[in-house]
Amino acid sequence: xxxxxxxxxxxLPALLIAAACLLGSGCRPADDDKLNAVQRAGELVVLTRNSxxxxxxxxxxxxxxxxxxxxxxxxxxxxxxxxxTAERFGDILPMIARGEADFAAAGLxxxxxxxxxxxxxxxxxxxxxxxxxxxxxxxxxxxxxxxGRHIEVIAGSxxxxxxxxxxxxxxxxxxxxxxxxxxxxxxxxxxxELTEFTVSDxxxxx
Numbered sequence: 001x002x003x004x005x006x007x008x009x010x011x012l013p014a015l016l017i018a019a020a021c022l023l024g025s026g027c028r029p030a031d032d033d034k035l036n037a038v039q040r041a042g043e044l045v046v047l048t049r050n051s052x053x054x055x056x057x058x059x060x061x062x063x064x065x066x067x068x069x070x071x072x073x074x075x076x077x078x079x080x081x082x083x084x085t086a087e088r089f090g091d092i093l094p095m096i097a098r099g100e101a102d103f104a105a106a107g108l109x110x111x112x113x114x115x116x117x118x119x120x121x122x123x124x125x126x127x128x129x130x131x132x133x134x135x136x137x138x139x140x141x142x143x144x145x146x147x148g149r150h151i152e153v154i155a156g157s158x159x160x161x162x163x164x165x166x167x168x169x170x171x172x173x174x175x176x177x178x179x180x181x182x183x184x185x186x187x188x189x190x191x192x193e194l195t196e197f198t199v200s201d202x203x204x205x206x
Contacts, residue, residue, distance in 0.1 A: 017107050035077075038102055043080045045099035046070040047092060050085050051182050053204055054107045066105040069124075090156025093117060104169035109158040111200070128202040129162055134193050144170055150196040154183055159199040 019033065038044055039129055048055040048066055049052045055064040067083060074081035096104050096118060109127070110120050131146065133139065140146050143166045153159040155177040167173045183204050189195040 006176065011032050018048050032103070034127060038077060038079060041079070043071070043082050044074040044077060045082045045084055045101045046074075047086060047095055047104040047106065049089060049106045049182070051107065051204075053127045053186060054083070054105070054133050055083060070105045088156070089154050090179055091184065093156070104133060107201070107203075109159050113160070113161055125203065129199055130202055130205055132187060132190055132200050132205065133196065133197050134190055136186065137196060138192070143173070146170075147172050151198065152178050152189070153188055154181065154186065155179040157183075157199075163199070 022025055048070070050056055050066075051064070054066040055062065057063075062083060070083065071081050086095060086106070089106075092104055092106055092108065093114065095101065099111060108114070108120075110123060114120075131140070140149070147170050150154070151163075151174070153175055154162065156179075160175075160177065163173065163175055181189075183198070183200050186195060186198040189204070
């Protein structure tokens, strides 16, 4: 079941920190300084997360869509790529804010709240947030049908922002946040009937 009333802006994953600015096209002076610093260091540090849709260690070494994007960008700059993984999803934005990487490539959804804190590249994928439940679980007809149900979502995710929007209409809507799992793990929890509902991006579900 898709979570409706989602704006296009809220459904677009992107890389944090504009790649075009690192390349020096139409950039502010600070962006030129950043590009020069990366080239002087000879290394591009990219923050990511361990996930099948972003970055993981395959049989032949590092792989994943976000990894491929970051590697191509590092090759364009002529520098070495260093992938740095965040232990928890909720750590990504704070780590970027502290300057622990040059940018993040972690399948992050663009939201109005996040856009106040960081800069995003143009989006490269359109996704929908979906409510996920076991086939044996009665499907809720709408968001009101989630009131009083057991919902678990990833801490620090855009799913929470969406649920909070619906809470203004349904004050009794509640959920638990999980900080030590990825969305894929929560999907498995639902499959094994250990969790009643979760929320996931459509590309992860697919």
